[in-house]
Amino acid sequence: MKIGVLDIQGSVEEHFDVLSALGSVEPVLVKRAEDFEGLEGLIIPGGESTTVSKIIDEFGLRDSIVALAKSGGKVFGTCAGAILLARETGDSRVEGLGLIDISVDRNAYGHQTESFETEVEMRLGDRTVKVDAVFIRAPKITQIGDGCDVLATHDGDPVLALKGNILVSTFHPEMTSDKSLYEWFFS
Numbered sequence: 475m476k477i478g479v480l481d482i483q484g485s486v487e488e489h490f491d492v493l494s495a496l497g498s499v500e501p502v503l504v505k506r507a508e509d510f511e512g513l514e515g516l517i518i519p520g521g522e523s524t525t526v527s528k529i530i531d532e533f534g535l536r537d538s539i540v541a542l543a544k545s546g547g548k549v550f551g552t553c554a555g556a557i558l559l560a561r562e563t564g565d566s567r568v569e570g571l572g573l574i575d576i577s578v579d580r581n582a583y584g585h586q587t588e589s590f591e592t593e594v595e596m597r598l599g600d601r602t603v604k605v606d607a608v609f610i611r612a613p614k615i616t617q618i619g620d621g622c623d624v625l626a627t628h629d630g631d632p633v634l635a636l637k638g639n640i641l642v643s644t645f646h647p648e649m650t651s652d653k654s655l656y657e658w659f660f661s
């Protein structure tokens with residue numbers, strides 16, 4: 475299975491390495507519309523959603539991402555990637571792709587606690603998996619549409635959500651060693 479990693483900003487290499495380690499996935503770096511050829515999925519890494527949103531449009535990638543998702547491709551957005559996939563980003567500088575019915579509040583944990591690590595329990599199919607989750611100037615999911623499944627929470631807030639073939643996490647699974655989320659989603 476060929477899975478792209480959007481190569482604009484953030485922990486691109488880390489996601490690429492996790493995908494490589496799975497064995498079942500052929501990761502590719504994606505920067506231009508042509509790179510979407512043959513993809514069955516895409517990861518949108520964290521970074522600065524204002525910048526990534528701008529570059530997605532400058533590089534003309536918006537339609538390719540939406541087309542991939544609409545054709546059933548698995549799309550996983552982490553942190554800023556989750557913001558970009560949202561229906562409502564709460565920031566006029568970030569045009570959401572609207573691929574998952576969530577609203578987000580950027581940098582909702584504030585600057586005092588910009589980064590923290592905590593254990594979360596993920597519901598992956600019929601398994602539950604506890605992982606250390608790294609939050610870096612993370613958004614909060616403030617509203618979640620009917621068809622979305624919350625797969626993990628932190629202090630009552632959804633931090634991992636799924637709707638069909640679209641997955642979002644407000645934390646960074648590429649920064650810890652557990653690969654079960656990738657294994658489960660890209661299987």
Ligand code: GLN
Nearest residue numbers: 520521522523553554611
């Ligand atoms: N604070 C960033 C934003 O709002 C997200 C941070 C991240 O992706 N680690 O875009």
